[in-house]
Amino acid sequence: MTPGLRIWAPVAALVALAALVGYLLGARSAAPGETEVIERMAALYAEEGGRISDCAARPAASDGLWLVVRCACGGAVREYFVDVYGRLAHRRAEGVLMQC
Structure with missing residues (x-):
């Protein structure tokens, strides 16, 4: 092994490992x-108990939130507030959800 290769091979391996991580x-x-x-x-x-087709999304107006998914059927409304990482941050429910 040449002296230059002895020095640069471990450096290249560390750079490749850092890139992978x-x-x-x-x-x-x-x-x-x-x-x-x-x-x-x-x-x-x-x-x-609702249907997936009852849902629609809009951008959230609050800081730290990304989307509001609103699902409505009859008088029942469910809103799911999603943060910027795609996690459910808050859920709001109004009315009794009946089979629509």
Whole structure:
């Protein structure tokens, strides 16, 4: 092994390892897309007895929030407030959800 290769091979290996770790951590912390978040909140609504097609989303007006998924059927309304990481931050329910 040449002297230059002895010095630069470990450096290159460390750089490659740092790049791999950075990629894996970045991929794990990346926020999901809008469609995925809306579908997940609509699935929560469906578990409560509603239909997924009752739901629509809009941008949130509050700081720290990203989307508000609103599901309505008859007089019942469910709103799911989603933070910038795609997590459910708050849920608001009005009215009794009947089978629509």
